[in-house]
Amino acid sequence: MSTVDFRAELAKAGANVDSRWSALAFFARRYPLGAIGAAIMALFVFAAIFAPLITLYDPLTTNASLSLARPSAAHWLGCDFMGRDVYSRIVYGARISLAVGIGATLLGGGIGVLIGLSSGYFGGWLDLAAQRLIDILQSLPLIVMALLMAASLGPSLHNTIIAISIALIPSSARVVRASTLSLRELQFVEAARAIGMSEVRIAVRHVLPNTLAPLIVLGTAQLGATILIEATLSFLGLGVPEPHPSWGRMLSESAAEYVRTAPWLVIFPGLAISAVVFGTNLLGDAVRDILDPRQRG
Amino acid sequence: MPSTANALNLRPPESAPAAAAPVVEVAGLRKYFPLKKGLLRRTAGYVRAVDDVSFAIARGETLGLVGESGCGKSTVARTLMRLIEPTAGSIKINGQDVTRLGKRALRPHRRQMQIIFQDPFSSLNPRMTAGDIVGEPLKIHGLTQSRARHERVAELFEQVGLRAQQINSFPHQFSGGQRQRICIARALALSPQLIVADEPVSALDVSIQAQVINLMMDLQRQKQLSYLFIAHDLAVVEHISHRVAVMYLGRIVEYADKATLFTDPRHPYTEALLAAVPVPNPRIARKKLLLPGDVPSPVNPPPGCSFHTRCPYAEARCRIERPLLREVAPGHHVACHLR
Numbered sequence: 001m002s003t004v005d006f007r008a009e010l011a012k013a014g015a016n017v018d019s020r021w022s023a024l025a026f027f028a029r030r031y032p033l034g035a036i037g038a039a040i041m042a043l044f045v046f047a048a049i050f051a052p053l054i055t056l057y058d059p060l061t062t063n064a065s066l067s068l069a070r071p072s073a074a075h076w077l078g079c080d081f082m083g084r085d086v087y088s089r090i091v092y093g094a095r096i097s098l099a100v101g102i103g104a105t106l107l108g109g110g111i112g113v114l115i116g117l118s119s120g121y122f123g124g125w126l127d128l129a130a131q132r133l134i135d136i137l138q139s140l141p142l143i144v145m146a147l148l149m150a151a152s153l154g155p156s157l158h159n160t161i162i163a164i165s166i167a168l169i170p171s172s173a174r175v176v177r178a179s180t181l182s183l184r185e186l187q188f189v190e191a192a193r194a195i196g197m198s199e200v201r202i203a204v205r206h207v208l209p210n211t212l213a214p215l216i217v218l219g220t221a222q223l224g225a226t227i228l229i230e231a232t233l234s235f236l237g238l239g240v241p242e243p244h245p246s247w248g249r250m251l252s253e254s255a256a257e258y259v260r261t262a263p264w265l266v267i268f269p270g271l272a273i274s275a276v277v278f279g280t281n282l283l284g285d286a287v288r289d290i291l292d293p294r295q296r297g
Numbered sequence: 298m299p300s301t302a303n304a305l306n307l308r309p310p311e312s313a314p315a316a317a318a319p320v321v322e323v324a325g326l327r328k329y330f331p332l333k334k335g336l337l338r339r340t341a342g343y344v345r346a347v348d349d350v351s352f353a354i355a356r357g358e359t360l361g362l363v364g365e366s367g368c369g370k371s372t373v374a375r376t377l378m379r380l381i382e383p384t385a386g387s388i389k390i391n392g393q394d395v396t397r398l399g400k401r402a403l404r405p406h407r408r409q410m411q412i413i414f415q416d417p418f419s420s421l422n423p424r425m426t427a428g429d430i431v432g433e434p435l436k437i438h439g440l441t442q443s444r445a446r447h448e449r450v451a452e453l454f455e456q457v458g459l460r461a462q463q464i465n466s467f468p469h470q471f472s473g474g475q476r477q478r479i480c481i482a483r484a485l486a487l488s489p490q491l492i493v494a495d496e497p498v499s500a501l502d503v504s505i506q507a508q509v510i511n512l513m514m515d516l517q518r519q520k521q522l523s524y525l526f527i528a529h530d531l532a533v534v535e536h537i538s539h540r541v542a543v544m545y546l547g548r549i550v551e552y553a554d555k556a557t558l559f560t561d562p563r564h565p566y567t568e569a570l571l572a573a574v575p576v577p578n579p580r581i582a583r584k585k586l587l588l589p590g591d592v593p594s595p596v597n598p599p600p601g602c603s604f605h606t607r608c609p610y611a612e613a614r615c616r617i618e619r620p621l622l623r624e625v626a627p628g629h630h631v632a633c634h635l636r
Contacts, residue, residue: 228340293467
């Protein structure tokens with residue numbers, strides 16, 4: 001893939017930039033939605049990293065007298081059934097949700113890309129075998145697949161990431177394989193062969209970069225889905241185990257029982273999940289455009 | 298007789314071209330694509346895309362290869378470049394047989410031959426800058442130092458008439474003609490002796506075609522390049538070629554030097570092709586020679602002369618016996634029973 005000379009690119013786009021910050025400001029002006037997405041993600045990443053500094057209560061400490069306390073000046077987002085501060089749990093939950101979301105998306109996407117690229121580019125029996133494997137994986141719904149994996153691996157943060165990433169492999173493998181099939185017939189691939197480039201290098205340097213656009217869109221959509229799957233797994237006791245705060249479990253635990261009596265238990269974790277999904281989608285669209293020379297103009 | 302001839306010919310005549318080995322020599326080249334049918338992918342037959350094609354190209358010479366769509370021109374180009382494997386025949390580059398060389402062994406020979414494709418839009422990777430595209434062959438063949446590579450790329454840009462400032466531009470920022478110049482620069486990067494040009498101007502506007510053709514001819518003069526120039530546009534082929542070969546259904550049916558072929562075509566197919574070239578003068582009455590029917594399928598080529606189904610002169614013999622290429626005049630080869 002070409003190394004993008006951002007300085008030259010920016011100058012060509014008419015940006016008057018002399019520092020990293022003004023370059024950032026330029027991108028923000030050019031892709032306002034992407035900037036919003038980046039800001040949302042930055043907020044959550046910040047919360048995840050500095051969780052102890054921006055919360056007043058321990059997310060695991062229970063307090064029976066505060067059970068189902070309404071949002072107040074002391075507990076901004078209220079307390080749950082066990083009297084744990086919801087705000088603290090959401091802030092600490094960002095660590096788990098982001099770790100699962102980003103980890104599973106990258107792991108599953110990476111394996112999917114490897115399978116999709118090699119099966120699409122090299123074809124033959126490799127393609128046949130890989131595609132049948134993908135068929136099997138895909139014959140089960142995403143959630144059932146993740147359940148199956150999680151159940152066999154046992155509940156823990158690592159296993160949740162692995163379980164979900166396996167469930168994510170088929171879609172990215174399919175997307176990459178589909179674009180690879182059309183790309184490998186293009187003449188720049190033949191031209192690369194004519195100059196004596198090895199097949200693996202052609203696949204990585206000429207084919208892979210051109211499959212990025214759909215992959216990034218898929219990846220950002222999957223990041224959201226991943227957090228939701230984690231929620232389901234945790235709800236069923238197969239995900240991140242209690243008492244660690246996970247947005248998904250906070251949401252699903254309280255959705256049935258407390259939605260009428262203590263709606264803050266449902267609303268705030270739900271908002272956190274929606275915000276992250278929304279943010280990743282906005283950011284993903286902008287990243288796709290920035291990485292595509294044709295969109296950069 | 299041989300001894301006297303040798304005695305008299307101690308020195309070759311001054312005017313004769315250096316009788317060096319041809320840059321490329323193709324003999325009996327065949328490419329059959331298997332047709333797979335049914336669940337078990339049995340081979341049900343073969344598409345005879347290229348069937349016994351032989352030619353040689355000398356240093357600094359252009360061989361034009363013409364014929365209608367689907368006659369196997371591009372397959373000849375791709376097989377010659379070893380982008381697809383030949384079914385039979387041999388390809389010699391500078392006297393060395395490269396037909397059966399493995400990938401690694403072939404790599405040094407790739408420097409000797411490069412290809413330019415028809416579609417300047419799909420032949421450049423949209424995500425690489427023009428400079429990276431042109432520099433890539435250099436990188437593969439060991440010019441890894443980026444400063445030196447950059448200098449060479451700038452030099453190549455100048456040679457093909459692109460501005461050095463355009464090095465960091467992406468393919469979509471160029472016009473079709475400029476993109477074809479980038480392709481030419483990439484092909485030139487390794488200083489090859491042979492460039493296979495597979496319809497290099499067919500996708501371009503007429504005014505741009507002339508520029509690209511002239512560029513190719515200038516480069517040929519400067520660098521003593523040999524071209525295999527594939528086209529279906531006879532005017533273009535006449536302009537650039539020294540010799541011309543006409544292909545029909547995977548075979549060469551006639552080949553001669555340019556002047557002979559265009560003034561004295563022997564094969565009925567060549568006649569028909571030439572008669573179809575538009576003449577930019579409405580007063581000149583032209584011999585109408587419309588060929589009936591379509592090109593037969595290369596899966597099931599007709600017996601005898603493959604052209605007999607459309608030939609206005611076909612006789613009984615043509616339907617049975619395949620005519621071989623024979624020399625009807627010095628350097629003029631025709632595969633026809635009647636001429």
